[in-house]
Amino acid sequence: SYRSSPSAPPSALPPKSPPPSCTTGANPPSLSPVYSAPPRRLLAPARASAANPSRLGRERERSAAAAAAMRIEEVQSTSKKQRIATHTHIKGLGLDANGTAIGMSAGFVGQAEAREACGLVVDMIRQKKMAGRALLLAGPPATGKTALALGISQELGSKVPFCPMVGSEVYSSEVKKTEVLMENFRRAIGLRIKENKEVYEGEVTELSPEESESSTGGYGKSISHVVIGLKTVKGTKQLKLDPTIYDALIKEKVAVGDVIYIEANSGAVKRVGRCDAFATEYDLEAEEYVPIPKGEVHKKKEIVQDVTLHDLDAANAQPQGGQDILSLMGQMMKSRKTEITEKLRQEINKVVNRYIDEGIAELVPGVLFIDEVHMLDIECFSYLNRALESPLSPIVILATNRGICTVRGTDMTSPHGIPVDLLDRLVIVRTQIYGPIEMIQRY
Known part of the structure; x- marks a missing residue:
């Protein structure tokens, strides 16, 4: 019954209400309350996991295996990274087919008139009508004079040498002023040498060197030959090389996995780079990754080398590797900037002209950019007059931010600090100060 026992006080018992399923009337309610049983399918997974714990472990292993199969890896780039400098973004002059400047193009903002004028100069250079002349970029500081000069060199070609210098660089206590100018002239003239070689x-x-007993006797050993294996897309080959080539391999730091080529006639070894199959081997690597070569291991290949005339001058002025006492003493002494003689340059010019006549080499005139040209004195200007008429002369671009001022080394005043006889040879392009709209676009 619902009546409480007399031992318990009435206030201690909570009031009880009849369950909703009970009805008041003649029939007394049942003492056991009615519960609705939960659906069996909800309890099935829990009972299965409790009854069979290995099934839950198998499910966890399956999900872990699926996560391991779906790995996300970062793709390593095989392109060579280049340093970002002040004018790295300049890709050309930003002109259309008609020679009209496009607003923001090739890294340029504004300076439409100057860019169009430089485009005309590029056309004259291509038609070989700029011989004996030079270009002068005149304008306030920070108006893109260096960028225009670099844009001209990019328009002429990506492999065209570009040699920038400042007018104050010519003053040195070791080398003459004219020597510094001629050195930069030769730096701006490229030579593209093409040779067909068996490689x-x-x-x-x-890469395994084979040792043998030393021919001089004693307990020492010497390398008799080197066995090297080379692999291309078509096949592999094992070569037995002379021990002198092993020294060249060590000098080039050749290891297994590198892509190399060996000239059959001279035995010269050139390391091209690391095979791109090893690109994901390390994250921090200063390597240039190249694809595995196509074709056979032994082939005839056209090798193109880009050098400047100054590289040839420097290589012949200071030959290295002599075994006499004077050469060894010269290598140990402190290196001092040596002046290259005119006789040596004439000999190199003869060899270069012979290569050009035979079709082995091709002359690539570059761009010599002289900034702050008003810092040059009258001797340098007279030397420039003669150098512009030379058959081996690059495209000379001068830049200044001065108006009428005194020519250095004289008492006379002249526009831009340049003598009048040199001004007659110059094509002058003026740059303008950036306006507010161009400033907003620029920054």
Whole structure:
């Protein structure tokens, strides 16, 4: 019954209400309350996991295996990273087919008139009508004079040498002023040498030097030959090389996995780079990754070398590797900037002209950019007059931010600090100060 026992006080018992399923009337309610049983399908997974714990473990292993199969890896770029400098963004002059400047193009903002004028100069250079002349960029500081000069060199071609210098660089206590100017002139003249050579090219799969007893006697050993394995897309080859080539391999720091080529006639070794199959081997690597060579290991290949005339001058002025006492003493002494003689340059010019006549080499005139040209004195200007008429002369671009001022080394005043006889040879392009709209676009 619902009546409480007499031992318990009435206030201690909570009031009880009849369950909703009970009805008041003649029939007394049942003492057991009615519960609705939960659906069996909800309890099935819990009972299965409790009854069979290995099934839950298998499910966890399956999900972990699926997560391991779906790995996300970062793709390593095989392109060579280049340093970002002040004018790295300049890709050309930003002109259309008609020679009209496009608003924001090729890294340029504004300076439409100057860019169009430089485009005309580029057309004259291509038609070989700028011989004996030079270009002068005149304008206030920070108006893009250096960028225009670099844009001209980019329009002429990506492999065209570009040699920038400042007018104050010519003053040195070791070298004459005219020597510094001529050195930069030769730096701005490129030479593209093409040769057909028989080479062995491929990825190094094996590099094992073979030792033998020394011919001089004693307990020492010497390297008799080197066995090297080269692999290309078509096949592999094992080569037995002379021990002198092993020294060249060590000098080039060749290891297994590198792509190299060996000239068959001279035995010269050139390391091209690391095979791109090893691109994901390390994250921090200063390597240039190249694809595995196509074709056979032994092939005839056209090798193109880009050098400047100054590189040839420097290589012949200071030959290295002599075994006599004077050469060894010269290598140990402190290196001092040496002046290259005119006789040596004439000999190199003869060899270069012979290569050009035979079709082995091709002359690539570059761009010599002289900034702050008002810092040059009258001797340098007279030397420039003669150098512009030389058959081996680059495109000379001068830049200044001065108006009428005194020519250095004289008492006379002249526009831009340049003598009148040199001004007659110049094509002058003026740059303008950036306006507010161009400033907003620029920054």
